Structure formats: C-alpha cells, structure tokens
Amino acid sequence: MKNYSNTFYEILTCTRSLIIAGGYNGFSYADISEFVGIRKASIHHHFPTKVDLVRTLVKRYREEAEAGIGEIERHCPAPEDQLRAYTGYWQSCIGDVTKSYCVCALLATQIPVLPKEVVVEVRTHFLALSAWLTSVLERGAKQGVFMLSGEPRAEAEAFMATVHGAMLSARAYGDPSMFDMITLPLIDRLVIKQ
Known part of the structure; x- marks a missing residue:
C-alpha cells in the first residue's frame, strides 16, 4: 500500500468540506491552496486534475463507508441495531458543517x-450501500424482526x-433535529412489535 503525505490527506479533507459547502463546481485549486496553505502546483503534484482529485475523494469516501459498515456489522449483529447505528452515524454528523451531508448524495x-x-x-x-441495506432488511425479515x-x-x-x-431537510431548515424526526419513525415502522 502506498504511503501518502499529510498534504495529500489535507487536500482531500479540504476538498470534502468544499464539496459539502458548494458542490463540484463550487471550488477551485485556488480555494484549496488558500485553505491548506500550499501552492496550487503542490495540489497538481498530488492530483493532476480536478477530476483526479474528486474521483480519489469519492473512492476513499466509499472505502471509509465500507469500513464503517463493517464496524457496524461487527458491533451490532441485530438488523434493527444495524439500521439504528447507520442512521445514528449520520445523526452525529448533522451538526458538523464539514461532514453534515453525504458527499456522494450531494454529488x-x-x-x-x-x-x-x-x-x-x-x-x-x-450500489454498495443499497446492497448492504438490502441484506440487512432481508435478514431482519427472515428473523421475523422486520415487516x-x-x-x-x-x-x-x-x-x-x-x-x-x-439530511437535506435538516440542512434546508437549519435544524439538525429534523433528521431524527424523519429517520426514527422510518425504522420503527419496519420493526415488528413483540
């Protein structure tokens, strides 16, 4: 596995924040240069084009999401708990402007x-997220936990x-509590009451 410099990661972190704030066309290498405190040439050294930069960001974001899902499965074996952990992760991010929205959903x-x-x-x-959620719902239905x-x-x-x-509603209303108001009943409707 290739070792990357701190600058490489700083550029990706900055890019993620800039995409969440303004989308793909809402930033330039000049913005990153200013925020990270490096020359544009240094950014081009790591990412020759904006396409390379954003493609790398999304690929690494996917890898982080897959690792997060793996952690959920290790720590929460029950399907209901897995869905609650997934929505709980996003609930914890909603108030943080650098992570408050799924980069892939925004893109x-x-x-x-x-x-x-x-x-x-x-x-x-x-596709990967859909496949995982499908498997969680299938297991929950087979176990008699979900209807x-x-x-x-x-x-x-x-x-x-x-x-x-x-996520969009919480952002539109400027009210993080909107996320829970929408997602908590979503899971409750799936769970078969004992």
Missing part, C-alpha cells in the same frame, strides 16, 4: 454536470432515499 444531485469518472465512483457507492411492505431491494432504496432526504 448525485450534480450528475448531469459531473465528469464520467466521478459519476462511476458515485454510482458505485450507491417489509415490498421487496427488500425496493425497501432498501426507499430507506436510503429517506435518510438522504432527511
């Missing part, structure tokens, strides 16, 4: 103007869309 809203290399990475994130009103894949897509919509 998905911009797909018509994104380079195809970035679109591929964003779609791969959504699904449709096919597990369709339920997973609706769950994912609702969580991302809850």
